[in-house]
Amino acid sequence: MFEWWENIVNKLVYETWEMSSESALGSAVHFFIYDTIKIWFLLLTIIFVVSFLRTWVNTEYVRAHLQGKSALYGHVGAALFGIITPFCSCSAIPLFLGFIQARIPVGVTFSYLISAPMNNEIAIAMLFGLFGWKVTAIYIAFGITVAVIGGYLIGKTGAEKEILIDVKPIDSELEADFVVLTLQERAKEAWDYTADIFKKIYLYVMLGVGVGAWIHGYIPTDFVARYTGEGNPFAVIIAVLMGIPMYSNAAGVMPLVEVFTSKGMLLGTALSFMMAVTALSLPEALILKKIMSLKLISIFFGIVGSGIIVIGYLFNAIL
Numbered sequence: 001m002f003e004w005w006e007n008i009v010n011k012l013v014y015e016t017w018e019m020s021s022e023s024a025l026g027s028a029v030h031f032f033i034y035d036t037i038k039i040w041f042l043l044l045t046i047i048f049v050v051s052f053l054r055t056w057v058n059t060e061y062v063r064a065h066l067q068g069k070s071a072l073y074g075h076v077g078a079a080l081f082g083i084i085t086p087f088c089s090c091s092a093i094p095l096f097l098g099f100i101q102a103r104i105p106v107g108v109t110f111s112y113l114i115s116a117p118m119n120n121e122i123a124i125a126m127l128f129g130l131f132g133w134k135v136t137a138i139y140i141a142f143g144i145t146v147a148v149i150g151g152y153l154i155g156k157t158g159a160e161k162e163i164l165i166d167v168k169p170i171d172s173e174l175e176a177d178f179v180v181l182t183l184q185e186r187a188k189e190a191w192d193y194t195a196d197i198f199k200k201i202y203l204y205v206m207l208g209v210g211v212g213a214w215i216h217g218y219i220p221t222d223f224v225a226r227y228t229g230e231g232n233p234f235a236v237i238i239a240v241l242m243g244i245p246m247y248s249n250a251a252g253v254m255p256l257v258e259v260f261t262s263k264g265m266l267l268g269t270a271l272s273f274m275m276a277v278t279a280l281s282l283p284e285a286l287i288l289k290k291i292m293s294l295k296l297i298s299i300f301f302g303i304v305g306s307g308i309i310v311i312g313y314l315f316n317a318i319l
Contacts, residue, residue: 002038002129009034028217035209035255039126040202046125047197052190053084055181071152074108079147082115083124083140106163107155114304115147117278122201126254131267138318139271146275146307153303154296162296205255212255219263228265235269236312240305243276253277268315275308 009030013019019026078099099109119140127136181189228235257270280301288297 006034024217028213031216032209032213036206038129039205042125042129044194044198046121048190048194051193052186055186055189075111075148075151078108078112079115079144082112083119105155106159107151110154111147111151114150114279118275119143130258142311146311150303150307154299157299159296162293164292208253208255212259216259228269230266236272236309239269239273240276240309243273244280245282266316267319268312271315272308272312280304
Protein backbone atom coordinates (compact mmCIF):
# COMPACT_ATOMS: atom_id res chain seq x y z
CA MET A 1 0.00 0.00 0.00
CA PHE A 2 2.83 2.40 0.84
CA GLU A 3 5.51 1.00 -1.49
CA TRP A 4 5.58 4.25 -3.45
CA TRP A 5 6.31 6.22 -0.29
CA GLU A 6 9.01 3.77 0.79
CA ASN A 7 10.69 4.19 -2.62
CA ILE A 8 10.68 7.97 -2.18
CA VAL A 9 12.20 7.71 1.30
CA ASN A 10 14.81 5.22 0.04
CA LYS A 11 15.93 7.67 -2.64
CA LEU A 12 15.94 10.60 -0.21
CA VAL A 13 17.88 8.92 2.59
CA TYR A 14 20.14 6.49 0.76
CA GLU A 15 20.77 8.35 -2.52
CA THR A 16 20.25 12.08 -1.99
CA TRP A 17 21.64 12.17 1.56
CA GLU A 18 24.05 9.27 0.83
CA MET A 19 23.41 7.48 4.11
CA SER A 20 24.15 3.78 4.31
CA SER A 21 21.24 1.41 4.76
CA GLU A 22 23.54 -0.71 6.92
CA SER A 23 24.35 2.10 9.35
CA ALA A 24 22.44 2.74 12.56
CA LEU A 25 21.91 6.41 11.65
CA GLY A 26 20.66 5.67 8.12
CA SER A 27 18.27 3.01 9.40
CA ALA A 28 16.95 5.32 12.13
CA VAL A 29 16.44 8.30 9.79
CA HIS A 30 14.66 6.14 7.21
CA PHE A 31 12.38 4.68 9.90
CA PHE A 32 11.51 8.12 11.28
CA ILE A 33 10.60 9.75 7.96
CA TYR A 34 8.75 6.76 6.53
CA ASP A 35 6.67 5.98 9.61
CA THR A 36 5.86 9.58 10.56
CA ILE A 37 4.30 10.49 7.22
CA LYS A 38 2.57 7.12 6.86
CA ILE A 39 0.99 7.35 10.32
CA TRP A 40 -0.05 10.98 9.79
CA PHE A 41 -1.79 10.01 6.56
CA LEU A 42 -3.63 7.10 8.18
CA LEU A 43 -4.68 9.20 11.14
CA LEU A 44 -6.11 12.00 9.01
CA THR A 45 -7.95 9.59 6.74
CA ILE A 46 -9.50 7.26 9.30
CA ILE A 47 -10.30 9.91 11.92
CA PHE A 48 -12.09 11.94 9.24
CA VAL A 49 -14.13 8.95 8.06
CA VAL A 50 -15.13 7.94 11.58
CA SER A 51 -15.83 11.56 12.56
CA PHE A 52 -18.02 12.00 9.48
CA LEU A 53 -20.02 8.89 10.39
CA ARG A 54 -20.23 10.10 14.00
CA THR A 55 -22.19 13.19 12.90
CA TRP A 56 -25.22 10.89 12.65
CA VAL A 57 -24.77 9.68 16.25
CA ASN A 58 -26.49 11.53 19.08
CA THR A 59 -24.70 10.82 22.38
CA GLU A 60 -27.91 11.34 24.33
CA TYR A 61 -29.57 8.75 22.10
CA VAL A 62 -26.79 6.27 22.89
CA ARG A 63 -27.29 6.81 26.59
CA ALA A 64 -31.05 6.43 26.34
CA HIS A 65 -30.74 3.41 24.07
CA LEU A 66 -28.53 1.53 26.53
CA GLN A 67 -30.92 2.08 29.42
CA GLY A 68 -33.26 -0.79 30.16
CA LYS A 69 -31.43 -3.27 27.92
CA SER A 70 -30.00 -6.61 29.04
CA ALA A 71 -26.64 -6.65 30.81
CA LEU A 72 -24.82 -8.27 27.89
CA TYR A 73 -26.36 -5.84 25.39
CA GLY A 74 -25.33 -2.89 27.54
CA HIS A 75 -21.75 -4.07 27.95
CA VAL A 76 -21.29 -4.84 24.26
CA GLY A 77 -22.93 -1.56 23.24
CA ALA A 78 -20.71 0.47 25.58
CA ALA A 79 -17.58 -1.33 24.35
CA LEU A 80 -18.52 -0.69 20.71
CA PHE A 81 -19.26 2.95 21.47
CA GLY A 82 -15.71 3.22 22.81
CA ILE A 83 -14.40 2.53 19.29
CA ILE A 84 -15.76 5.81 17.92
CA THR A 85 -14.52 8.03 20.75
CA PRO A 86 -10.81 8.82 20.33
CA PHE A 87 -9.99 9.42 23.98
CA CYS A 88 -7.07 8.43 26.14
CA SER A 89 -7.88 6.80 29.47
CA CYS A 90 -8.04 10.13 31.33
CA SER A 91 -10.17 12.06 28.84
CA ALA A 92 -12.70 9.20 28.69
CA ILE A 93 -13.62 9.84 32.32
CA PRO A 94 -16.04 12.78 31.67
CA LEU A 95 -18.23 10.58 29.45
CA PHE A 96 -17.88 7.82 32.04
CA LEU A 97 -19.48 10.23 34.53
CA GLY A 98 -22.13 11.11 31.94
CA PHE A 99 -23.13 7.47 31.73
CA ILE A 100 -23.47 7.34 35.52
CA GLN A 101 -25.62 10.48 35.41
CA ALA A 102 -27.84 8.76 32.87
CA ARG A 103 -28.34 5.97 35.44
CA ILE A 104 -26.61 3.40 33.26
CA PRO A 105 -25.22 0.55 35.45
CA VAL A 106 -21.68 1.15 36.68
CA GLY A 107 -20.42 -2.09 35.18
CA VAL A 108 -21.59 -0.98 31.74
CA THR A 109 -19.85 2.37 32.15
CA PHE A 110 -16.62 0.52 32.95
CA SER A 111 -16.96 -1.42 29.69
CA TYR A 112 -16.81 1.95 27.96
CA LEU A 113 -13.94 3.21 30.13
CA ILE A 114 -11.90 0.12 29.24
CA SER A 115 -12.75 0.10 25.54
CA ALA A 116 -12.38 3.79 24.65
CA PRO A 117 -8.58 4.13 25.03
CA MET A 118 -7.79 0.63 23.73
CA ASN A 119 -10.11 0.41 20.73
CA ASN A 120 -10.38 3.98 19.45
CA GLU A 121 -9.91 4.76 15.77
CA ILE A 122 -6.41 6.12 16.31
CA ALA A 123 -5.20 2.74 17.57
CA ILE A 124 -7.11 0.95 14.80
CA ALA A 125 -5.67 3.20 12.09
CA MET A 126 -2.11 2.74 13.27
CA LEU A 127 -2.47 -1.00 13.77
CA PHE A 128 -3.88 -1.39 10.27
CA GLY A 129 -1.05 0.63 8.75
CA LEU A 130 1.68 -1.20 10.66
CA PHE A 131 0.43 -4.80 10.80
CA GLY A 132 -2.47 -5.21 8.37
CA TRP A 133 -6.15 -6.07 8.69
CA LYS A 134 -5.75 -9.53 10.26
CA VAL A 135 -3.85 -8.32 13.32
CA THR A 136 -6.16 -5.30 13.58
CA ALA A 137 -9.31 -7.45 13.52
CA ILE A 138 -7.97 -9.82 16.18
CA TYR A 139 -6.90 -6.88 18.34
CA ILE A 140 -10.35 -5.25 18.13
CA ALA A 141 -12.06 -8.54 18.98
CA PHE A 142 -9.80 -9.10 21.98
CA GLY A 143 -10.11 -5.47 23.10
CA ILE A 144 -13.90 -5.63 23.05
CA THR A 145 -13.78 -8.96 24.90
CA VAL A 146 -11.64 -7.46 27.68
CA ALA A 147 -14.01 -4.47 27.93
CA VAL A 148 -17.18 -6.59 28.05
CA ILE A 149 -15.90 -9.19 30.52
CA GLY A 150 -14.09 -6.59 32.62
CA GLY A 151 -17.16 -4.38 32.90
CA TYR A 152 -19.38 -7.37 33.66
CA LEU A 153 -17.12 -8.61 36.47
CA ILE A 154 -16.78 -5.12 37.95
CA GLY A 155 -20.56 -4.78 37.88
CA LYS A 156 -20.87 -8.00 39.89
CA THR A 157 -18.74 -6.58 42.74
CA GLY A 158 -21.42 -4.12 43.85
CA ALA A 159 -19.42 -1.24 42.42
CA GLU A 160 -22.24 1.30 42.80
CA LYS A 161 -21.57 1.73 46.51
CA GLU A 162 -17.88 2.42 45.80
CA ILE A 163 -18.62 5.60 43.83
CA LEU A 164 -17.57 8.47 46.11
CA ILE A 165 -19.09 11.48 44.41
CA ASP A 166 -22.75 12.42 44.43
CA VAL A 167 -23.64 12.39 40.75
CA LYS A 168 -26.93 14.14 40.08
CA PRO A 169 -29.06 12.03 37.70
CA ILE A 170 -30.03 13.62 34.40
CA ASP A 171 -33.00 13.02 32.18
CA SER A 172 -31.74 11.08 29.19
CA GLU A 173 -34.78 11.60 26.97
CA LEU A 174 -33.90 12.68 23.46
CA GLU A 175 -34.11 16.28 22.44
CA ALA A 176 -36.97 16.86 20.03
CA ASP A 177 -35.08 19.49 18.08
CA PHE A 178 -32.11 17.33 17.09
CA VAL A 179 -30.20 19.32 14.47
CA VAL A 180 -30.23 17.96 10.92
CA LEU A 181 -27.03 18.78 9.01
CA THR A 182 -26.34 18.79 5.28
CA LEU A 183 -23.58 16.57 3.88
CA GLN A 184 -21.38 19.62 3.41
CA GLU A 185 -21.93 20.68 7.02
CA ARG A 186 -21.21 17.14 8.22
CA ALA A 187 -17.99 17.03 6.18
CA LYS A 188 -16.88 20.40 7.52
CA GLU A 189 -17.66 19.39 11.10
CA ALA A 190 -15.77 16.11 10.61
CA TRP A 191 -12.76 17.89 9.10
CA ASP A 192 -12.67 20.52 11.86
CA TYR A 193 -12.76 17.76 14.44
CA THR A 194 -10.10 15.77 12.60
CA ALA A 195 -7.82 18.80 12.37
CA ASP A 196 -8.30 19.52 16.07
CA ILE A 197 -7.46 15.95 17.07
CA PHE A 198 -4.47 15.88 14.71
CA LYS A 199 -3.06 19.09 16.21
CA LYS A 200 -3.23 17.48 19.63
CA ILE A 201 -1.48 14.23 18.72
CA TYR A 202 0.92 14.84 15.82
CA LEU A 203 3.77 15.68 18.20
CA TYR A 204 3.08 12.45 20.12
CA VAL A 205 3.44 10.62 16.82
CA MET A 206 6.77 12.29 16.11
CA LEU A 207 8.00 11.60 19.65
CA GLY A 208 6.90 7.97 19.55
CA VAL A 209 8.37 7.41 16.09
CA GLY A 210 11.55 9.21 17.16
CA VAL A 211 12.06 6.90 20.13
CA GLY A 212 11.18 3.94 17.95
CA ALA A 213 13.64 5.07 15.27
CA TRP A 214 16.43 5.31 17.83
CA ILE A 215 15.66 1.82 19.15
CA HIS A 216 15.35 0.53 15.58
CA GLY A 217 18.76 1.85 14.63
CA TYR A 218 20.82 1.52 17.78
CA ILE A 219 19.43 -1.23 20.06
CA PRO A 220 20.64 -4.72 19.11
CA THR A 221 17.93 -7.21 18.23
CA ASP A 222 19.34 -9.79 20.62
CA PHE A 223 18.96 -7.41 23.57
CA VAL A 224 15.20 -7.07 23.15
CA ALA A 225 14.60 -10.69 22.18
CA ARG A 226 16.56 -11.95 25.18
CA TYR A 227 14.13 -10.46 27.72
CA THR A 228 10.83 -10.27 25.86
CA GLY A 229 11.10 -12.90 23.16
CA GLU A 230 9.64 -16.36 22.91
CA GLY A 231 12.12 -17.81 25.39
CA ASN A 232 10.79 -15.82 28.36
CA PRO A 233 7.47 -17.23 29.67
CA PHE A 234 6.95 -14.12 31.82
CA ALA A 235 7.46 -11.63 28.99
CA VAL A 236 3.78 -10.62 28.74
CA ILE A 237 3.50 -10.04 32.49
CA ILE A 238 6.68 -7.96 32.49
CA ALA A 239 5.41 -5.90 29.54
CA VAL A 240 2.10 -5.13 31.29
CA LEU A 241 3.83 -4.18 34.55
CA MET A 242 6.17 -1.90 32.60
CA GLY A 243 3.27 -0.27 30.76
CA ILE A 244 1.05 0.62 33.73
CA PRO A 245 3.31 3.35 35.22
CA MET A 246 3.56 5.04 31.83
CA TYR A 247 1.02 7.39 30.30
CA SER A 248 0.50 7.94 26.61
CA ASN A 249 -2.12 7.53 23.89
CA ALA A 250 -2.05 5.07 21.01
CA ALA A 251 -0.39 7.61 18.72
CA GLY A 252 2.59 7.88 21.04
CA VAL A 253 3.09 4.23 21.91
CA MET A 254 2.16 2.41 18.69
CA PRO A 255 5.46 3.15 16.89
CA LEU A 256 7.24 1.44 19.77
CA VAL A 257 5.12 -1.67 19.19
CA GLU A 258 6.33 -1.82 15.60
CA VAL A 259 9.99 -1.49 16.49
CA PHE A 260 9.79 -3.88 19.45
CA THR A 261 8.35 -6.58 17.20
CA SER A 262 11.05 -5.93 14.59
CA LYS A 263 13.63 -6.49 17.33
CA GLY A 264 12.27 -9.89 18.32
CA MET A 265 9.49 -9.14 20.84
CA LEU A 266 6.45 -11.31 20.21
CA LEU A 267 3.49 -9.35 18.87
CA GLY A 268 1.17 -10.32 21.73
CA THR A 269 3.76 -9.14 24.24
CA ALA A 270 4.17 -5.80 22.43
CA LEU A 271 0.40 -5.26 22.17
CA SER A 272 -0.01 -6.11 25.86
CA PHE A 273 2.47 -3.36 26.63
CA MET A 274 0.48 -0.94 24.46
CA MET A 275 -2.86 -1.91 26.00
CA ALA A 276 -1.47 -1.44 29.52
CA VAL A 277 -0.11 2.01 28.62
CA THR A 278 -3.35 3.20 27.01
CA ALA A 279 -6.02 1.53 29.19
CA LEU A 280 -4.27 1.65 32.59
CA SER A 281 -2.09 4.47 33.85
CA LEU A 282 -1.12 6.18 37.08
CA PRO A 283 -2.59 9.56 35.99
CA GLU A 284 -5.89 7.79 35.33
CA ALA A 285 -5.78 6.23 38.80
CA LEU A 286 -5.19 9.64 40.39
CA ILE A 287 -8.22 11.10 38.60
CA LEU A 288 -10.39 8.10 39.42
CA LYS A 289 -9.39 8.43 43.09
CA LYS A 290 -11.63 11.51 43.23
CA ILE A 291 -14.56 9.51 41.85
CA MET A 292 -14.35 6.05 43.38
CA SER A 293 -12.77 4.16 46.26
CA LEU A 294 -9.30 2.65 46.19
CA LYS A 295 -10.98 -0.74 46.44
CA LEU A 296 -12.85 -0.20 43.16
CA ILE A 297 -9.76 1.24 41.46
CA SER A 298 -7.79 -1.84 42.56
CA ILE A 299 -10.51 -4.14 41.24
CA PHE A 300 -10.58 -2.21 37.95
CA PHE A 301 -6.81 -2.36 37.46
CA GLY A 302 -6.63 -5.99 38.58
CA ILE A 303 -9.38 -7.26 36.27
CA VAL A 304 -8.26 -5.26 33.24
CA GLY A 305 -4.57 -6.01 33.81
CA SER A 306 -5.31 -9.73 34.09
CA GLY A 307 -7.41 -9.58 30.93
CA ILE A 308 -4.61 -7.87 29.02
CA ILE A 309 -2.13 -10.51 30.16
CA VAL A 310 -4.44 -13.31 29.00
CA ILE A 311 -4.97 -11.56 25.66
CA GLY A 312 -1.20 -11.18 25.22
CA TYR A 313 -0.60 -14.90 25.67
CA LEU A 314 -3.52 -15.76 23.38
CA PHE A 315 -2.20 -13.36 20.72
CA ASN A 316 1.23 -14.99 20.91
CA ALA A 317 -0.32 -18.45 20.64
CA ILE A 318 -2.44 -17.52 17.60
CA LEU A 319 0.22 -15.58 15.68
